[in-house]
Amino acid sequence: MQKLQNEFDKDYDVELKAEDERIKDTKREIAANKEERLLIRVKQRERFEEEDSLRKRPDVGSWLRSVKEGTCEEEATISANFMLVRFILRMVPAESKLRALDLSNNGLDDRIAESLEGMLKRNRSLVKLDLSENSLGPRCLEAVAAALSKNSTLQCLILDGNPLGGDDSGDGAGAASEAEKNRARSIRVFADAIAKNNSLRVLLVRRCGFGQEDGKDLAEAIQKNQSLLVFDTDSSANSLGLQHLRRIKRQLERNRKERDIAIEASKLERLKTKKERQIQEKLDEEKRQREADAEWIEKRRVQRAARRKREAEEEKQRKKEEEERMERERQQALEVERAAASKKKGKKKGKKKGKKKKKK
Numbered sequence: 001m002q003k004l005q006n007e008f009d010k011d012y013d014v015e016l017k018a019e020d021e022r023i024k025d026t027k028r029e030i031a032a033n034k035e036e037r038l039l040i041r042v043k044q045r046e047r048f049e050e051e052d053s054l055r056k057r058p059d060v061g062s063w064l065r066s067v068k069e070g071t072c073e074e075e076a077t078i079s080a081n082f083m084l085v086r087f088i089l090r091m092v093p094a095e096s097k098l099r100a101l102d103l104s105n106n107g108l109d110d111r112i113a114e115s116l117e118g119m120l121k122r123n124r125s126l127v128k129l130d131l132s133e134n135s136l137g138p139r140c141l142e143a144v145a146a147a148l149s150k151n152s153t154l155q156c157l158i159l160d161g162n163p164l165g166g167d168d169s170g171d172g173a174g175a176a177s178e179a180e181k182n183r184a185r186s187i188r189v190f191a192d193a194i195a196k197n198n199s200l201r202v203l204l205v206r207r208c209g210f211g212q213e214d215g216k217d218l219a220e221a222i223q224k225n226q227s228l229l230v231f232d233t234d235s236s237a238n239s240l241g242l243q244h245l246r247r248i249k250r251q252l253e254r255n256r257k258e259r260d261i262a263i264e265a266s267k268l269e270r271l272k273t274k275k276e277r278q279i280q281e282k283l284d285e286e287k288r289q290r291e292a293d294a295e296w297i298e299k300r301r302v303q304r305a306a307r308r309k310r311e312a313e314e315e316k317q318r319k320k321e322e323e324e325r326m327e328r329e330r331q332q333a334l335e336v337e338r339a340a341a342s343k344k345k346g347k348k349k350g351k352k353k354g355k356k357k358k359k360k
Helices: 002-056 058-069 082-091 110-122 138-148 178-196 212-224 242-359
Strands: 075-077 100-102 128-130 156-158 202-204 230-232
Touching: 002 058, 002 082, 058 082, 082 110, 110 138, 138 178, 178 212, 212 242, 230 242
Parallel strands: 075 100, 100 128, 128 156, 156 202, 202 230
Antiparallel strands: none
């Protein structure tokens, strides 16, 4: 009996655990559905806000159409609220004539992070992006970092005057807070992206709230980067640390020197290629001239052969005609001779007949 009770208890515990799991799954599903509905409402609200802002700024809509149609200027400065900027970042096509976009002094914050990341990841035309003097924080810094791992065309990025490093310098008691951890993580992610990027030439991060630990991460990243030529930061304000700034400076000088060498080598290669092209063009011209001369000579030879053939045929025809004429003349002469001979013979016969008559 006790054994049977134990089996029942065991089955009950299994069913109880299964029921607990079903309840947990149901709660998770409800929470997920709630989060999904909330996200849908947020997106709908954002779309409504953007459409409302766009109605108030028809010039922005006209500019976006010109970008899509390829009739815009290569440089553009946009003055708009974050909702319009968020819309612009989503609508800018991957390829266009737009090369430089200035979004500075628009009061932008981390709410544009997702749109900014998406635009930079897909864009293959933009060379310069100015986001200075806004309120972009660690979230936007991570978005930029994620985009730099995909973007291979952006050469100049200006982030001056944004609290990318957070309000706290990282040296106080709040260093262990969740916000500080997020801030430190975003800077490490950004530094890692800089280390791997090979298109960025200019990076401006003055007055961004970076500290000495950030300077260490950035210095280590820039030492691995071979494309960056200008890294501008206000050392007195950002306190990156003199040692780290020196490391950054040495790497930038090395990059500039290697780039100068590469440019000089490229220039020499272009000159060499140009000279080789000129030589080849001269050889090709000489070849064309020889072919033209050979063609002219062959044409003249054919013409001469045709003329000689024509002259030979004409001469042959002339001789034939001459022979025919002479033959006709000879036949005529023979006929004349035969006629004369016949006449003479007739006369002789007449004389003979006359003599015979006389004798009789």
